[in-house]
Amino acid sequence: xxxxxxxxxxSPDETPLPAEIxxxxxxxxxxxxxxxxxxxxxxSEIAGxxxxxxxxxxxxxxxxxxxxxEAIARLGNPTELAAELISAHRTTRxxxxxxxxxxxxxxxxAAGGWVLGIAIVxxxxxxxxxxxxxxxxxxxxxVFASLPALxxxxxxxxxxxxxxxxxxxxxxxxxxxxxxxxxxxxxxRTPAVVRRIWAAAGFALLxxxxxxxxxxPQNLVSVLSLxxxxxxxxxxxxxxxxxxVSLPRRKVVAAIGVLAILSASFAxxxxxxxxxxxxxxxxxxxxxxxxxxxDRVAPAWTYIDGHPVLVEGxxxxxxxxxxxxxxxxxxxxxxSGAAAQALSQFKDVRFEAWRAVRFDASLDIAEWIPxxxxxxxxxxxxxxxxxxxxxxxxxxxxxxxxxxxxxxxIVFVTGIGPDGRRYRLNEPEFNMGGGPLESxxxxxxxxxxxxxx
Amino acid sequence: xxRPSIRTQLLKxxxxxxxxxxxxxxxxxxxxxxxxxxxxxxxxxxxxxxxLYPALHALxxxxxxxxxxxxxxxxxxxRYYRITDKGGALLAEHEAEWASFARGVARTVAGPTNA
Numbered sequence: 001x002x003x004x005x006x007x008x009x010x011s012p013d014e015t016p017l018p019a020e021i022x023x024x025x026x027x028x029x030x031x032x033x034x035x036x037x038x039x040x041x042x043x044s045e046i047a048g049x050x051x052x053x054x055x056x057x058x059x060x061x062x063x064x065x066x067x068x069x070e071a072i073a074r075l076g077n078p079t080e081l082a083a084e085l086i087s088a089h090r091t092t093r094x095x096x097x098x099x100x101x102x103x104x105x106x107x108x109x110a111a112g113g114w115v116l117g118i119a120i121v122x123x124x125x126x127x128x129x130x131x132x133x134x135x136x137x138x139x140x141x142x143v144f145a146s147l148p149a150l151x152x153x154x155x156x157x158x159x160x161x162x163x164x165x166x167x168x169x170x171x172x173x174x175x176x177x178x179x180x181x182x183x184x185x186x187x188x189r190t191p192a193v194v195r196r197i198w199a200a201a202g203f204a205l206l207x208x209x210x211x212x213x214x215x216x217p218q219n220l221v222s223v224l225s226l227x228x229x230x231x232x233x234x235x236x237x238x239x240x241x242x243x244x245v246s247l248p249r250r251k252v253v254a255a256i257g258v259l260a261i262l263s264a265s266f267a268x269x270x271x272x273x274x275x276x277x278x279x280x281x282x283x284x285x286x287x288x289x290x291x292x293x294x295d296r297v298a299p300a301w302t303y304i305d306g307h308p309v310l311v312e313g314x315x316x317x318x319x320x321x322x323x324x325x326x327x328x329x330x331x332x333x334x335x336s337g338a339a340a341q342a343l344s345q346f347k348d349v350r351f352e353a354w355r356a357v358r359f360d361a362s363l364d365i366a367e368w369i370p371x372x373x374x375x376x377x378x379x380x381x382x383x384x385x386x387x388x389x390x391x392x393x394x395x396x397x398x399x400x401x402x403x404x405x406x407x408x409x410i411v412f413v414t415g416i417g418p419d420g421r422r423y424r425l426n427e428p429e430f431n432m433g434g435g436p437l438e439s440x441x442x443x444x445x446x447x448x449x450x451x452x453x
Numbered sequence: 454x455x456r457p458s459i460r461t462q463l464l465k466x467x468x469x470x471x472x473x474x475x476x477x478x479x480x481x482x483x484x485x486x487x488x489x490x491x492x493x494x495x496x497x498x499x500x501x502x503x504x505l506y507p508a509l510h511a512l513x514x515x516x517x518x519x520x521x522x523x524x525x526x527x528x529x530x531x532r533y534y535r536i537t538d539k540g541g542a543l544l545a546e547h548e549a550e551w552a553s554f555a556r557g558v559a560r561t562v563a564g565p566t567n568a
């Protein structure tokens with residue numbers, strides 16, 4: 001369809017309209033609470049009508065202002081005409097078509113915005129990794145430093161959730177703007193009303209989805225990032241008609257912001273390059289202090305030939321499950337070893353999963369202890385050393401900790417000794433080498449908010 | 454307050470029928486439609502100009518009419534309306550309804566008939 005002139009009385013090939021007619025058209029336009037392109041069409045059409053009408057009236061003998069006033073009288077009150085035109089345009093059919101068209105274009109916009117968001121996040125991620133690597137390492141090593149930084153940032157699954165949420169923010173913004181634009185155009189409803197409806201409906205829908213339906217690895221950053229999605233959607237909807245002024249400046253500010261957040265995240269994961277870390281953990285004093293923390297929850301059973309009864313058999317962790325395996329120190333098939341005989345004296349031998357905290361945050365060492373804030377393990381599991389599945393003399397336990405906000409764990413084995421006291425049967429060092437067993441909360445935001453720590 | 458005449462009330466209700474009828478013969482723009490109705494009625498009546506455009510836009514929204522901006526014979530751009538298939542079906546429906554209504558009114562006005 002050919003678009004009408006923006007100003008019906010300003011077209012160079014048309015005669016200017018009398019001032020009364022211009023005023024009539026201005027009042028008509030003011031009363032037409034319809035999208036701009038529809039208002040322009042109606043104004044052009046009515047202006048054309050006035051030209052024909054005035055020409056006809058003049059041919060009947062009336063001249064100048066009188067002809068214009070007669071033409072206006074024939075068309076009637078501009079406010080009433082505007083009201084009737086609005087009513088004619090706002091049909092249920094157009095409302096439904098506008099809603100459907102808006103949803104369709106919002107979906108397409110979301111798909112495009114998602115791809116754009118992923119590209120932006122990926123680019124920002126790589127740039128931040130390089131920036132962080134450059135800042136934290138000598139310039140000659142920044143390339144090598146950037147890769148571990150990237151790996152370290154992505155290793156935490158909640159970080160992936162946060163990054164995807166950021167891409168969702170871009171998708172939500174694009175979807176909202178396209179949805180509002182198409183809905184307004186098709187439904188002929190007031191843009192301000194359409195914007196508010198889209199903002200409210202989209203916010204409610206996305207908020208419910210983000211809080212109650214999206215189940216993913218979570219931490220505080222991912223929760224805040226997911227909660228940002230409905231807010232960004234509402235912002236996109238409410239600002240859909242805002243002229244795109246200073247867009248380059250906004251982009252620069254947004255890019256710097258994203259880079260800063262990501263760089264800070266990387267910096268948290270990548271230690272500054274200052275030579276080998278001090279080996280504080282191996283000092284006898286530090287080791288003894290650490291053991292005292294373990295003895296607080298369960299004293300160690302007397303060593304046999306300098307060894308604990310049990311030794312580490314390996315630890316595994318996924319997003320929400322931690323697994324620990326232990327073995328009898330001197331196990332042999334005849335169970336004639338001293339450790340095996342000692343183990344047979346214990347009752348209620350069990351794995352205990354304790355929340356872990358850094359032994360001393362001021363020390364640059366990766367040593368962890370059971371969280372002093374807790375007097376009991378989070379969970380226990382029986383230790384069965386006769387289960388053929390893991391091999392004789394070995395036992396394994398698996399703990400589902402995916403619905404607890406705690407992300408660091410220490411698992412060891414205890415048993416009730418001959419004197420009736422519960423003892424720790426293995427050294428804390430068994431899972432100290434690479435830090436504690438790690439987990440991440442997996443669930444919805446609501447579950448995260450209501451979960452125990 | 455002056456009571457609206459029967460003609461005025463009838464014209465308001467029959468504007469869509471009159472518009473669709475004159476557009477059956479070919480596409481026209483708003484002012485032409487009013488003039489064509491006036492001509493075909495022998496100058497007896499024409500729809501109020503103020504109600505013509507809302508009726509045209511309502512029929513367009515309904516899908517009975519389609520509109521295009523084009524240069525007119527007289528020069529400037531005009532919004533030409535043409536009837537669609539749906540408009541043709543609607544016209545047939547309106548015609549049947551009007552015929553039935555007109556017969557009923559005529560019979561009523563003529564008074565009781567002798568069987």
